[in-house]
Amino acid sequence: MPFSDFTNPYQNPANIPQKYRQYINLQKLFKTDGSYVRPAEDPVTMWALEILVEKYGVPIEAMELELNADFAEGTYQGGRRYQGRADVVVYDDRYADSVGNLDIAFIMVEAMEPNKKVGGTEGEGWVEHLNRLNAYMSASPSARYAILTNGHHTDIYRRDLDYPRKLEIIGDLPKYESAREAAEHSPYKVVLNANEPDGIQTGLIPLTRDKFREVLGDTRSGCHSILRDNEGLQPQEAVDAMVKFLFAKWYDEQATIDLVKQTGESRAYVFSVSNETDPERLLVQVRDTFEKAKQWERETLAKKFGTDLNARLAFNEADVLQFKPHTTMEIVKRLQPWSLRKSSADVKGGVFEDFLSKTFRDDLGQYFTPTPVINLMVGILQPTVNDYVGDPACGSARMLTHVLDYVRKQEYAKAIANNGGNSEGINPEEPTQEFIKFRDNHLFGAEYSRNVMHVARVNTLMNGAQYADLKVMDSLERLGSITGGITEGLPERPGFYLGGLTMILTNPPFGSKLTNESVLKDFGGRDGVTNKNGKIVRSIPQEVAFLNRCLEYLAPNGKLVIVLPDGVLANSSMQNVRDWILRWASLKAVISLPKETFMPYGAGVKTSVVILEKREVMVQSCYFDLCFFGVKTSVVILEKREIALTTESHLEIGQEVIEADRDYEIYMARIDNIGYDGAGRISIPEDEVNQPSEVREVITDLAGLLGS
Structure with missing residues (x-):
């Protein structure tokens, strides 16, 4: 695990490479004179950040440091409301909007002073930092991984997405596949192409009726069978789940095309997997694509019908699309080649x-x-x-x-x-x-x-x-x-x-x-x-x-x-x-x-x-x-x-x-x-x-x- 070798390479902030120093979000680590704001803790943050970039492939622009938050969930110390500041938040960069804004958190990092003992209960000690990290993770609907480190010891956690959202220690963090990397090798992506009727090339194929039946149906490889066998769903529950997947898939096609037209950059679909795909990340991406589809529908209908939309929405706030990572991966594999937009x-x-x-x-x-x-x-x-x-x-x-x-x-x-x-x-x-x-x-x-x-x-x-x-x-x-x-x-x-x-x-x-x-x-x-x-x-x-x-x-x-x-x-x-x-x-x-x-x-x-x-x-x-x-x-x-x-x-x-x-x-x-x-x-x-x-x-x- 790359996090195991803390050597404090940047005790002197002047030694930090220019590619990091010029990034605006890193300025939160430094005073106006160039020194660290917190001389003992901030070098650990800088060390962890560099490992995420160099070893795990996280883009610098997908990170935000010292993110202030007011958490109603994850209460701390006697049930009082907890206000805190997450040291590093890594966003899922597949959800960048047309001007590069990110809003789907994926990894959270909590760094502490190197001299803090593992399991220590002293003020600003290990247990207090773990409680903070747990509060941050509980308050975020999308964060999947968490890292707690003092440099000499690092724990990496995966969060259970169901309540009470427990943190489970895992061996290592999967490699982060950036949106640009995904677009380079995924056959299921959107590319600008002036020779195409819409000015875009998607790589997706319209469905025939027989193929759609095969993809959705009760055959051994069909989505309905996967949901039934992997999740133990009853027939109507499996149908409801399948409709949610189709809703998210349709929105993914349209939203990705819109983003490519706005930015001019190629983009891979969320409904696109490869050997590099992390099933845990895909689970969150599909779930949040469904949430964004619901949000889009609500905003779209509100323009015409006002805010009283309960009887008109396809899905309400309580509807979620969340199944086991393996199940989600298998459903996406079967849906990814096909275009719902272009099928008759x-x-x-x-x-x-x-x-x-x-x-x-x-x-x-x-x-x-x-x-x-x-x-x-x-x-x-x-x-x-x-x-x-x-x-x-x-x-x-x-x-x-x-x-x-x-x-x-x-x-x-x-x-x-x-x-x-x-x-x-x-x-x-x-x-x-x-x-x-x-x-x-x-x-x-x-x-x-x-x-x-x-x-x-x-x-x-x-x-x-x-x-x-x-x-x-x-x-x-x-x-x-x-x-x-x-x-x-x-x-x-x-x-x-x-x-x-x-x-x-x-x-x-x-x-x-x-x-x-x-x-x-x-x-x-x-x-x-x-x-x-x-x-x-x-x-x-x-x-x-x-x-x-x-x-x-x-x-x-x-x-x-x-x-x-x-x-x-x-x-x-x-x-x-x-x-x-x-x-x-x-x-x-x-x-x-x-x-x-x-x-x-x-x-x-x-x-x-x-x-x-x-x-x-x-x-x-x-x-x-x-x-x-x-x-x-x-x-x-x-x-x-x-x-x-x-x-x-x-x-x-x-x-x-x-x-x-x-x-x-x-x-x-x-x-x-x-x-x-x-x-x-x-x-x-x-x-x-x-x-x-x-x-x-x-x-x-x-x-x-x-x-x-």
């Missing part, structure tokens, strides 16, 4: 669904919407930058991120067309100012489960929608408690207000009943579906309650695309619901989904996608009935009179129902192959898995219908 919405969102849905289905009774169904719903609506789009049961927010991706592509194509067909100079991520305004102000999501909201926030962040208005909220609460009593939506108040959205896409939870009497009365007070023969019903299916709430949130002529169980469309007991729907909305289309659609997600209920357009004026005299014959989807529309369809005259895909006495068309179709079977095995070519041919056919057939 389909890849990131699809794997979120694949990876997370089983856990949330088992533990929370929820399941998610398959990518082909989302693409069907978005393709039907064809949102534009002028729409205000919401999902009151947003789950992991995949419908919103797919809307964002759809609008981005449309605006990019428009920008190229307006530029004479030339894409040069057009950023595909932010193609127009109209798109940026849409991304930052036109997306709204609500989710009842905070655990699922973690996923939703991280998903939207990774897709560039950091300002999306997502919140933990019970969408079936009394409306006044949601809106704060505000009764008007657009144009002044977009979002979850009466008439606050122009489009809603949602797949609400099925199977439960809404029985809250005050909520049922609240619906009924606005001509809601809970009114039946002049009385308020005692319960309604949850999906019907969501349907009611969606139509309240829609502005007149607003569009709703919703997944509903076929019982709502066919059961005779639901006739009053169907009557109510047509008072509020025009039925534009019904697309029957195959029974396999939700089987891989734990739900075997037969469903359809229903498209409604909210009326400007209520209609009292029309109703409809839908009948299903085996696997064939036959639909009857009744408006003032009944039209019966037999099994022999069932509707085929794309066939329209048009009656002379009707003033709008209704499109009906049946999708037989959603792209996979009941076990989730792909049943179509791989390149069609996100949008099977039947889905494309329906989207094409519906083009223009909703605008008519």
